[in-house]
C-alpha cells in the first residue's frame with residue numbers, strides 16, 4: 087500500500103485565524119481514514135484545501151504523488167476526488183436521478199449522459215433512493231439529502247471520497263445501513279477520508295484516525311491508539327459528552 | 338426498476354411540426370399581411386427560445402440579449418449593401434460579430450453573478466448602440482438602407498420577402514431544435530447544475546467559465562440570424578431598431594410567461610404574448626394600455642404561476658404533461 091493522499095505542512099488561514107495549522111498526514115490507498123476533532127477544529131477546512139476550494143497558505147497536498155495545490159476544483163474532481171458536503175448542496179430543481187447523473191458525467195469517469203444515467207440509477211439503488219429518482223431533489227427530507235450528497239459523490243467513480251459528516255442527523259438504523267454502504271464503497275476500491283462526530287462509527291470503520299484540535303494535528307494512529315492517547319482525551323474534555331462517548335467505545 | 342427515459346413521447350418532432358405547419362400557411366395562401374405577422378411571431382419565438390438557453394437553463398438573466406439580433410442584422414446588412422454578398426451568405430457571416438461579442442465579452446461578464454450580470458448585459462447593449470450610432474461606416478445614427486434594386490437578384494421585393502420569411506421560419510425551427518438538444522444533452526445538465534449551485538458544480542467537476550460562455554454563444558447565434566432576415570426584409574437598419582431595449586425585455590417576458598427553462602415555454606409565451614398584443618392594439622379602448630397590461634400579466638405570472646403557462650397546462654391537464662417539456 088502507498089499513500090494516495092499526503093498532506094505536508096498544510097496551513098490554511100482566514101485573515102488572522104489559522105484554521106488548519108501545519109497539518110501532515112497520509113491516507114493509504116484502499117483504506118478508510120477517520121478525521122475527527124471538536125467543532126471548529128478545522129476538519130471541513132482540510133477538505134476545502136484538498137479539493138481546491140481554499141488555497142493553503144503553506145504546505146503541499148500530494149494526490150497520487152502529484153501536488154494539487156493551486157489546481158482548480160473542477161480539475162481536482164476530474165482527477166478523482168469527490169466530496170459529500172457537510173451542509174448538503176442538492177440541485178433542488180433537478181430530479182434526484184439528474185443530481186446523481188451530474189456526478190457520473192462530470193467527475194473522474196466523465197461518462198456520457200446515457201451511461202451516466204445508468205450509473206446513477208445503480209448508485210441510487212445501492213443507497214436506497216431508487217424510489218425517489220424522479221422527484222425533485224428539493225423535496226427530499228434531510229436524511230435523504232445526506233444520502234443524495236453521498237450518492238452524487240460515489241457516482242463520480244472517485245479514487246478518493248471525502249465524506250463530511252454524512253452520518254449526522256441519521257437515526258441508529260440509518261447509521262447502520264450507511265456503515266454497510268461505506269464498507270462496500272471501500273471494498274469497491276475507493277479510498278475514504280471521512281469526518282464524523284459519531285465515535286462509534288469512526289472507530290468501527292476506520293483503519294486510521296486523524297485527530298485535529300484548534301487546527302493542529304494532535305494524534306494519528308489506529309482507532310485503539312488514538313482512543314488511548316491522553317492528548318485526544320484532553321482535547322475532548324471541553325466537550326464532556328464527546329469525551330464520554332470516546333471513552334465508552336472500546337474497540 | 339427505474340424508468341430512465343422520461344421522454345417516451347416524440348415531443349420535439351411534434352413541436353417542430355406545429356411551428357412548421359403554422360409557418361407554412363401564409364406561403365400556401367399567399368397572404369402577405371399574415372406572412373408579415375407570422376414573420377414577427379417567428380422572430381419572437383427565436384428571440385425567446387434563444388435567451389432561454391442562457392437565462393432559463395443557465396440562470397443568467399440576459400437583459401440586453403437583443404444586442405445579438407442587432408449585431409447579426411448590421412453585419413449581414415453591411416455585407417449585402419457594401420459588398421453585394423448574397424443574403425444567405427451574409428446572414429451566416431453576420432453571425433460572426435455576434436459570436437465574437439458573446440465569446441469575448443461573455444467570458445468577462447459571465448463571472449458576475451445575479452443582478453450584476455443582468456446589469457452588465459444592459460451595459461453591453463447600450464454601449465453597442467452608442468458605438469453604432471457614432472460609427473460612420475455603418476451609417477451612424479441614420480443607419481443603412483438598401484437601394485431598392487438590390488432585391489432584383491432575388492427576383493424582386495416580393496420573392497425577397499418570401500425568402501426572408503422562409504429563412505426566418507427555418508431559424509426559428511433550428512433554435513427550437515437546438516434548445517431541445519441542449520436541454521437533453523450532457524451540456525444542458527452542466528448548465529442546469531450551474532444554475533442550481535455554481536459552487537457545487539465546480540466541486541462536481543464542471544468548468545463553469547467555459548460552459549457558460551458556450552451557452553452564451555449558442556444563445557447569440559439564432560438572434561443574429563434572425564436579425565439578418567429581419568433587416569434584409571425591411572431594407573433599412575438603424576441603431577434604434579437594431580438595439581431596442583424594449584424588445585429585449587419583451588423576449589424575457591415571453592420566456593417567463595411561457596415557462597422559464599422549458600423547451601415549449603418560450604414558444605408558447607411568444608405566441609400568446611404576440612397574439613395578446615395584436616388583440617390589444619386593435620381594440621381602441623385598450624391600445625394605449627398594451628404595455629401596462631403586459632406588465633400586469635408578467636406580475637401575475639411571477640407571483641402566482643412561477644412555472645408559466647407550461648406549468649399551468651401541465652398541472653391542469655395531466656394528459657398533456659408528457660407532451661410538454
Ligand SMILES: Nc1ncnc2c1ncn2[C@@H]1O[C@H](COP(=O)(O)OP(=O)(O)OP(=O)(O)O)[C@@H](O)[C@H]1O
Pocket residue numbers: 100103105123124125126127128129130131132172
Ligand atoms: N470561509 C471561512 N471564513 C472564515 N473563517 C472560516 C471559514 N471557514 C471556516 N472558518 C473557521 O475556521 C475554523 C474551522 O472551521 P471548520 O469548518 O473547518 O471546522 P470543523 O472542524 O469542520 O467544524 P464542525 O465540526 O463544526 O463542522 C472555524 O473557526 C471556522 O469558523
Ligand SMILES: [Mg+2]
Pocket residue numbers: 129130131172250
Ligand atoms: Mg465541518
